[in-house]
Amino acid sequence: MSKRRFKVLRGLRDLLPEDVEKLKYVISVIREIFKLYGYQEIMTPTIEAFSLFEKKAGEELRHRMYKFIDMGGREVALRPEITPSVARFYINHMLSFQKPIRLGYIANCFRYDEPQYGRYREFWQGGFELIGSSNPEADVEILNIASTLMKRLGFSDYYIKLNHVGIIKGILNSEKVPEIVQNRILGLFDKTRYDEAIQLLKSENVTDECLNIIREVINLKGNNINQIIDSAEQYICKYSLAMEALLNLKEILSLLEKSELKIPILLDLGFARGLEYYTGIIFECFSSKNNRLALGGGGRYDTLIELFGGPPTPAVGYAPGIDRIILALNEEKIEIRTEKHRKTIVIPLSREFVPYAIKIASNLRGFDIPVEVEVMGRDLKKALSYANARNFDYAIIIGSTEVKEEKITLKDLNKGEQYKVSIEEAINMIKTSK
Numbered sequence: 001m002s003k004r005r006f007k008v009l010r011g012l013r014d015l016l017p018e019d020v021e022k023l024k025y026v027i028s029v030i031r032e033i034f035k036l037y038g039y040q041e042i043m044t045p046t047i048e049a050f051s052l053f054e055k056k057a058g059e060e061l062r063h064r065m066y067k068f069i070d071m072g073g074r075e076v077a078l079r080p081e082i083t084p085s086v087a088r089f090y091i092n093h094m095l096s097f098q099k100p101i102r103l104g105y106i107a108n109c110f111r112y113d114e115p116q117y118g119r120y121r122e123f124w125q126g127g128f129e130l131i132g133s134s135n136p137e138a139d140v141e142i143l144n145i146a147s148t149l150m151k152r153l154g155f156s157d158y159y160i161k162l163n164h165v166g167i168i169k170g171i172l173n174s175e176k177v178p179e180i181v182q183n184r185i186l187g188l189f190d191k192t193r194y195d196e197a198i199q200l201l202k203s204e205n206v207t208d209e210c211l212n213i214i215r216e217v218i219n220l221k222g223n224n225i226n227q228i229i230d231s232a233e234q235y236i237c238k239y240s241l242a243m244e245a246l247l248n249l250k251e252i253l254s255l256l257e258k259s260e261l262k263i264p265i266l267l268d269l270g271f272a273r274g275l276e277y278y279t280g281i282i283f284e285c286f287s288s289k290n291n292r293l294a295l296g297g298g299g300r301y302d303t304l305i306e307l308f309g310g311p312p313t314p315a316v317g318y319a320p321g322i323d324r325i326i327l328a329l330n331e332e333k334i335e336i337r338t339e340k341h342r343k344t345i346v347i348p349l350s351r352e353f354v355p356y357a358i359k360i361a362s363n364l365r366g367f368d369i370p371v372e373v374e375v376m377g378r379d380l381k382k383a384l385s386y387a388n389a390r391n392f393d394y395a396i397i398i399g400s401t402e403v404k405e406e407k408i409t410l411k412d413l414n415k416g417e418q419y420k421v422s423i424e425e426a427i428n429m430i431k432t433s434k
């Protein structure tokens with residue numbers, strides 16, 4: 001009987017050492033931003049109650065969760081995103097803390113999506129959640145974080161697509177369109193299926209005048225911000241809730257401009273995001289060289305914490321998509337600074353010198369020098385050939401004279417030179433080499 005050879009499941013990925021290095025790099029840049037903006041990193045469990053995510057996930061995500069019954073009979077899910085977990089976390093641990101609260105995370109998420117370019121069933125998100133302020137400066141901080149991250153990653157040409165869910169929702173509320181239908185409409189907008197959305201509104205008996213206004217509004221898009229806001233104002237002026245939302249958007253844009261942050265904004269009043277908990281601005285980040293893939297998304301969610309049983313607490317957040325950022329960096333050939341260190345191998349010339357080799361390696365590691373010991377029992381030639389293939393910089397060769405004289409042979413594999421030196425000298429040479 002042939003043995004089964006297991007493979008990674010569809011849509012899931014093994015990450016090779018070089019993939020992990022890239023992941024670590026992007027994570028390190030996100031963590032730099034946690035530090036710069038005062039976000040404290042937290043961790044939440046991979047598995048949560050299904051209902052935590054289900055409530056406001058949006059139609060599509062709701063059906064794409066890895067959901068199962070655990071052995072205690074609970075309906076649970078692998079997290080498809082982290083914001084609901086952070087809202088729960090805040091209620092469980094931080095209600096008595098002074099606000100604002102700034103929380104950050106790095107986490108793997110799971111969605112049973114159809115695998116395709118930039119879409120995986122397990123992927124990594126970073127995240128920033130600013131809890132406690134409904135002021136425009138909080139929105140501006142989150143937009144600034146999104147922009148700073150793009151800059152620090154080395155994207156020279158990027159933009160943030162921005163909208164405010166309150167504009168369309170405000171119109172639909174005034175027209176008494178039920179919330180469930182509103183969410184469906186925004187879900188269709190999210191997929192740019194505007195015609196279907198309009199059809200759905202027609203079936204809800206929305207007036208032709210309102211449909212025309214919506215058609216005009218969702219076509220407003222570009223970076224001529226003042227013009228777009230003025231046009232929108234003219235279209236929606238009779239809808240007070242929508243006007244309130246537009247005013248909020250205007251305030252945020254004006255603060256962005258006055259604070260001279262120079263964040264490239266593409267205003268798109270027809271843009272929506274799949275998640276249903278947004279109440280204010282929504283946005284996504286793109287590199288201009290590849291506008292197919294959103295490299296992150298976020299928005300304001302002022303009612304989620306209350307929905308989970310907390311007090312009314314405004315909040316706004318951003319989640320960069322780490323895997324897609326790596327794809328874009330690769331595509332644009334932007335340098336991913338992976339950690340480079342000098343590598344040293346210790347090779348005993350025969351088995352009797354193995355203990356000394358282990359001792360020397362351990363000694364070097366005490367000085368923060370990364371060292372491997374030859375553990376295959378190979379002769380010098382074969383061990384050196386391995387060291388060359390794996391790009392080692394130094395080999396420390398240990399034979400009888402070395403042990404007797406308490407010296408070692410240090411071979412510089414890049415220069416092809418070798419020296420008989422004391423351990424202290426070897427440490428010094430390796431540490432000071434560039």
Ligand code: AMP
Pocket residue numbers: 081111113118119120121122123124125284294295296297298319320321322323324
């Ligand atoms: P979302 O909240 O769904 O917009 O997710 C935020 C970011 O996570 C997106 O902008 C993507 O960069 C990333 N993301 C979402 N879903 C996936 C996926 N299935 N595979 C890879 N990255 C994803």
